[in-house]
Amino acid sequence: MAKIPVQFRLNGTDRAAFVDAPETLLNTLRRSLGDFAPKYGCGQGACGVCTVLIDGEPHLSCLTLSIACEGRQVETASGMASGPELHPLQAQFMEHFAAQCGFCTPGMLTAARSLLDKNPNPTRDEVIEAISGNICRCTGYEPIVAAILAAAGSPGLRRA
Amino acid sequence: MLDVRSCATLSEAAGILSGDRQAVLIGGGTLVMRDVNEGRLTEGTLLHVTDPAFRRIEAGGGRIELGAGVTMGMILANRELAFLHPAARAIGGPAVRNMASVGGNLFAPAPYGDFTVALLALDAQVVVQAGFGSGRATPLEEFLAARERSGSALVTSVQLSRPANPGDFHFRKISRVKPKGISVLSIAAHLPLTGGRVAQARLAYGAMAPTPIRARGVERALEGKSLDAGAIQAAKQAALEGCRPATDAIASEWYRREVLPVHLGRLLAGNSR
Ligand SMILES: Cc1cc2nc3c(=O)[nH]c(=O)nc-3n(C[C@H](O)[C@H](O)[C@H](O)COP(=O)(O)OP(=O)(O)OC[C@H]3O[C@@H](n4cnc5c(N)ncnc54)[C@H](O)[C@@H]3O)c2cc1C
Numbered sequence A: 001m002a003k004i005p006v007q008f009r010l011n012g013t014d015r016a017a018f019v020d021a022p023e024t025l026l027n028t029l030r031r032s033l034g035d036f037a038p039k040y041g042c043g044q045g046a047c048g049v050c051t052v053l054i055d056g057e058p059h060l061s062c063l064t065l066s067i068a069c070e071g072r073q074v075e076t077a078s079g080m081a082s083g084p085e086l087h088p089l090q091a092q093f094m095e096h097f098a099a100q101c102g103f104c105t106p107g108m109l110t111a112a113r114s115l116l117d118k119n120p121n122p123t124r125d126e127v128i129e130a131i132s133g134n135i136c137r138c139t140g141y142e143p144i145v146a147a148i149l150a151a152a153g154s155p156g157l158r159r160a
Numbered sequence B: 001m002l003d004v005r006s007c008a009t010l011s012e013a014a015g016i017l018s019g020d021r022q023a024v025l026i027g028g029g030t031l032v033m034r035d036v037n038e039g040r041l042t043e044g045t046l047l048h049v050t051d052p053a054f055r056r057i058e059a060g061g062g063r064i065e066l067g068a069g070v071t072m073g074m075i076l077a078n079r080e081l082a083f084l085h086p087a088a089r090a091i092g093g094p095a096v097r098n099m100a101s102v103g104g105n106l107f108a109p110a111p112y113g114d115f116t117v118a119l120l121a122l123d124a125q126v127v128v129q130a131g132f133g134s135g136r137a138t139p140l141e142e143f144l145a146a147r148e149r150s151g152s153a154l155v156t157s158v159q160l161s162r163p164a165n166p167g168d169f170h171f172r173k174i175s176r177v178k179p180k181g182i183s184v185l186s187i188a189a190h191l192p193l194t195g196g197r198v199a200q201a202r203l204a205y206g207a208m209a210p211t212p213i214r215a216r217g218v219e220r221a222l223e224g225k226s227l228d229a230g231a232i233q234a235a236k237q238a239a240l241e242g243c244r245p246a247t248d249a250i251a252s253e254w255y256r257r258e259v260l261p262v263h264l265g266r267l268l269a270g271n272s273r
């Protein structure tokens, strides 16, 4: 099958790939662009580990056609740190032991980032709502919610 | 082999859909792409519409038109559509809502289709375009009855009237997992009052039949009544008319039949849960 060229901005850098027609963004990110932060969990939209931001809004990359991302902004957990400096969410996830196996973490960080970008001081219910599409099999969610609430209050948030 | 075609206009997409039995329109893809990932959809052409009209919202006046490609996220971002927010918010988590389209929801099998339940209680019309030419508006209820056969036609938009009093419109999704579990059932009701009495009641259910359905028995029971205990009791008694719920992973048929009248009663009594 002929490959189709697609270009989009990934974590602030212009990237291009040749994709199969029905290829998902998740496969393009992992197989062609070397971004392994978004994971393949269910392929069904149910677990949220593949969550990325497209034009600033959370989307499931396992259900998104790569060619539909032409010219758009795609952001993953890989782009959250600036150099060696962690994003406040990443720092608070470590601080609060909000990851065990870590499989859900990139999707959780992305979903949480989208919330804090729009609403820097969310309530606990708003945090729960924001990560309601993301399943964690390990932590019981409490440390994750605590980490996100802590990051919300952190002075580094605005800068990030 | 599975191919993808981008369509710059709605009529291009409608033309391909009518002429090619193996063409599948992709709205947000939340259901179509599952089939691709699972290997259930391996042949044919996915049609991806880039026409801006597909995602247009006209909500300024009394007549509202939502392009079929409008997502739940776009509805939630629109203040003029506040009365539809509870129904849009009922669908999946935030990422699903940024993808799930109004058009796709019309085709979502039970127990999905929660947004369509709201549209049904608002007497919405579905604009269907088969082949080139302009679209035809069909009452949503008729569209749903023929849904399995409307496979090859493009839905371009849905049209509805803004409720004169948004407070007369109620939507409730009953699920076991909060905040984003799949529906045990959903209920939408539009209960305009004239002189304290219900006039032109519209009620609809999701997950109580293979497609969202109107609750005609309840509509009859409430017509011309004030919403007092007697009317609510009569509505509960008529609640199950026409229902054919399924047993699935979320709930059994028995359970759905048991809890529907309870939740209907609470909705009509104005209880918050
Ligand atoms: C994790 C998860 C949770 C979900 N939770 C809910 C929920 O709580 N409630 C609920 O109602 N749904 C839910 N859904 C189902 C689904 O996301 C929604 O019903 C959604 O509105 C479907 O829209 P879509 O655009 O993504 O559909 P798609 O997958 O793009 O399309 C679905 C079907 O409709 C056809 N179609 C789409 N648009 C058109 C059109 N304009 N004209 C003709 N045919 C068209 C497609 O060809 C396909 O057959 C959930 C899905 C997931 C993955």
Ligand code: FES
Binding pocket: A039, A040, A041, A042, A043, A044, A045, A046, A047, A048, A049, A050, A051, A060, A061, A062, A063
């Ligand atoms: S892998 Fe995309 S939601 Fe599970």
Ligand code: FES
Binding pocket: A098, A099, A100, A101, A102, A103, A104, A105, A135, A136, A137, A138, A139
């Ligand atoms: S830390 Fe293991 S799934 Fe969340």
